[in-house]
Amino acid sequence: MNAKQLINVLPDYTCTNNIESIEIEQIEMDNRQIKTNALFVCIKGYTNDGHEYAAAAVESGAKLIVAERELNVSVPVVIVPDTSRALAQLANTFYQQPSKRMNVIGVTGTNGKTSVTHIIDQIQQQATKKTALIGTIKMTIDKTVYEVKNTTPDALFLQNSFQKMVDQAIDVCTMEVSSHALDLGRVHGVDFNIAVFTNLSQDHLDYHESMESYLHAKSLLFSQLGNTFDEKQPKYAIINEDDANATFLKKATAQPVLTYGVKHNATFQAVNVKLMASGVSFTLKTPEGDVLIESKLMGMFSVYNLLAAAAASYAAGIELTTIQAVLNATSGVKGRFQPVEHSGDFGVIVDYAHTPDSLENVLTTIKCFCEGTIHVVVGCGGDRDRRKRPLMAEVACKYADNAIFTADNPRSESPQAILEDMVDNLSYENYQIVPDRETAIKQAIEQANDKDVVLIAGKGHETYQIVGDQVLDFDDEQVAKKYLSE
């Protein structure tokens, strides 16, 4: 693509050189990935400043640099006020606005994004659509699975992935949209057709600092649906009516809103909800009549996830009978309330609860059916929201009989210091501190008697433990199986 044509999409730039003769074959934000005829965008990150890699980028084949300040390099430099924003605009143009050429469903909220996106994707597949999925666990484009570093990737990776999807004639891409991504502009320019809100509770205050700014970040997904109506392809906001922020989020969008909920009247409402040891059942009230849902998924939080997926799929034009069939058949996602198979007479569950709210939801769900003692193994991530640590410890002790506090991705922090943050002002005494996660799991399994349940929380599908800069192999399910078989 011609450089001048590409750069001209930026509303605000200066460049003193003539760039009309430059042809761009690649946009890059990492100098190590440059192949040839590249446009290198300098991003000031949390760890590195991309401006410092501009010279190395030129050496590797960059023909043009986009930066926030003048640089001493041998190729033209385009100066913009905000390179992250420019990157999103450039990538969107370079890949020919790929998100406009398929349906994109974005799901945001503190908890439930991975669960809801997977159910929506299954419904779309059942309706014989060709699908893509982007989120915490992986990205899939039709049958091909790709590893992802972030729940919502950076703008460049994202737009490049959308182009791959267009090349493969994907009908619908369902993606998790994290609050970090919204705040950092990773999804700028993405043409969402449907935006879904699951819920808001405390997390990520290390990044957003207050619940107000966390909510504001979430609301950006709904304002991004735009102000104009397209009658051929209407856009929808799908909002959890039972969440305290429902009214605020409805105001953030000009598009039609479909609501879902249990406690309040909603477009999609669950009534006669039964929470059982084998799953949940409820009558789903919809604009087209009532249908019975009998799902293997556990707990009230799953009712909300099923409702969110149903409402989003209905807005996407899927038949109610198809939606019902998938809600009744879906067996959930790896590491989300996942039972560990073994021959003993007590339950072992691996779950990704890493916020106070999700931990409470999972423990209260277990309380509904557990006839014995509840043991929970849980920790808090390093370099993440410190303010959730005491809250998670409190929830663990309040709802479980025996809490074992341990390490969960301490990253650059001392595991001991994280554990101290958890228990420093704790008024409960039904806990033990076992910093080594493997020992903690072993101990919980040894302490469990018949009819008890052991919940191993926080890491879900993760197959690693991040300690300092090291990513060590660690899989809660595998470790549990090792001690269950002894």
Ligand SMILES: CC(=O)N[C@H]1[C@@H](OP(=O)(O)OP(=O)(O)OC[C@H]2O[C@@H](n3ccc(=O)[nH]c3=O)[C@H](O)[C@@H]2O)O[C@H](CO)[C@@H](O)[C@@H]1O[C@H](C)C(=O)N[C@@H](C)C(=O)N[C@H](CCC(=O)O)C(=O)O
């Ligand atoms: C805080 C944050 O979001 N960091 C993200 C950020 O990393 P960073 O700011 O440290 O980047 P950096 O290393 O300083 O690099 C800055 C620039 O220099 C460039 N560079 C760097 C080194 C070099 O040798 N050459 C070079 O060109 C880099 O390519 C980049 O363009 O940019 C990276 C590339 O896009 C992200 O992978 C990384 O996410 C890290 C891994 C992360 O943990 N993020 C979390 C907080 C996050 O975003 N989480 C949400 C999910 C939350 C949830 O749902 O619970 C998510 O969406 O994943």
Ligand SMILES: Nc1ncnc2c1ncn2[C@@H]1O[C@H](COP(=O)(O)OP(=O)(O)OP(=O)(O)O)[C@@H](O)[C@H]1O
């Ligand atoms: N609707 C919900 N409300 C509250 N808790 C939930 C809900 N759905 C799932 N959970 C709990 O939260 C955990 C994480 O669920 P899930 O992975 O679907 O959320 P997520 O929003 O994708 O999380 P992340 O932001 O880390 O990617 C689950 O293991 C479960 O404990």
Ligand SMILES: N[C@H](CCC[C@H](N)C(=O)O)C(=O)O
């Ligand atoms: N997406 C979340 C995942 C947390 C998972 C938990 N195991 C941890 O490392 O804190 C985050 O990056 O905050």
Ligand SMILES: [Mg+2]
């Ligand atoms: Mg997720």
